Amino acid sequence: MVIGVLALQGSYNEHIAVLRRLGVRGVEIKKPEQLNSINGLIIPGGESTTMAKLAEYHNLFPALREFVKLGKPVWGTCAGLIFLANKAVGQKEGGQELVGGLDCTVHRNFFGSQIQSFEAELSVPELAATEGGPAHFRGIFIRAPAVLETGADVEVLAAYLKSAEVYFLFIF
């Protein structure tokens, strides 16, 4: 099994290192044709506008959308979440091209800029039940996006509650 990590910019090295620790082969994806040879894809965190510009320049969007349509598993971390959302708000003027596939609306930099970054304990009962491990996970929110609403088919694995509103975190 080979998992690809989109390697345009951002923390792709970290994701490949984790895959290696798990004993899975990870490859850097920089070109559309490389998507044909992988079983799953990870879109890492980074600067989403930079990644979008590079993806556009290298004609990756059609291939990425095709990959998602084929039903292959895709994981998006932070900036990756923004790529995979069907709709994004809080954009700079002109917006940003998206891959789509996850039926949700995401808001960029929802929690503010760097100084508003924080860590929070998240309860993850479903993950603990199916995969074992602790029932809590320390989530790190750095200029993080938030999911404002999700479609009917989306399963929320963990959520972070802030005052009266709920900001979803892991969605499947």
Place this chain on the structure above:
Amino acid sequence: MADENIITIYNTNTISTDSNHNPFATKLRQAQHLRGGAIFEVTNLNQAKLAQQAGASAIVVTDPQTHGGGVTRMPDPSVVKEIKRGVSIPVMAKARVGHFVEAQILEAVGVDYVDESEVMSLADDQHHINKHKFGVPFVCGSNGLGEALRRVREGAALIRTEGYGAAGSGNIAATVKSVRSVMGDIRILTNMDNDEVFTYAKKIQAPYDLVAQTKQLGRIPVVHFAAGGIVTPADAALMMQLGCDGVFIGSEIFESPNPYKRVQAMVQAVMNYTDPRALVDLCYGLDEAMAGLNLSEDLNLNEDQIESSGN
């Protein structure tokens, strides 16, 4: 470049007594988002917007006087504010070495990073800012491994290895020398007997725990960028191949005939740094692009100057 590319944080109780709350770790993780990217120095909103459009992963706001000689200080906060409102990518701004009030002001304005820049006039020639006192992450310059780790111990979340005098000169020789020095020292360190690390830490005048961590990781424990005289896509790719996580590009790039194309070429070069065929296209039209840059004849590397600027 070592296999393990994760930046991990060791929770040392000397810095934080609360093991559940480690703000330095948050700053380091924030900086990881910048890896594999190019950061551009800008002096106004137009340059900032252009850089964002062309794919910059962040920008550093500088006072236009910085490369002109005379005393150079932090940029006008109103300019920083205007730029912060006008772009969505992270905005950094420069403060003088040791000038913690300039840093406080920039933090109050809302920048994403403060760049404690030795390229500007020094406000304090003995002490750098105690960066742990701030919520905003800092970028610090270095020209060797010892200096880099000293900055990290003071609280720097990103190290900018810069050749002395290279900024604005168009000449990367000093920067390459500094980067090779850092990488070379890391290579020596990783092959060293563990018992010898204590003396090595004393020799390079760096905290032992950070030296040990560097040895274990095979890299410095924070994001590591190169800066100074990087003007062509080939220069950017060179820095990446030497082992850096990204590059800073000076504002002189905006004086070239087609700045958008130049910025885009630098961003592309950082992404495709291992692929010479991709770099070929990026280097077309280099002659006209370099016309606007002042290239220095020789680099006056005065040993005394290097000694006093490195604390």
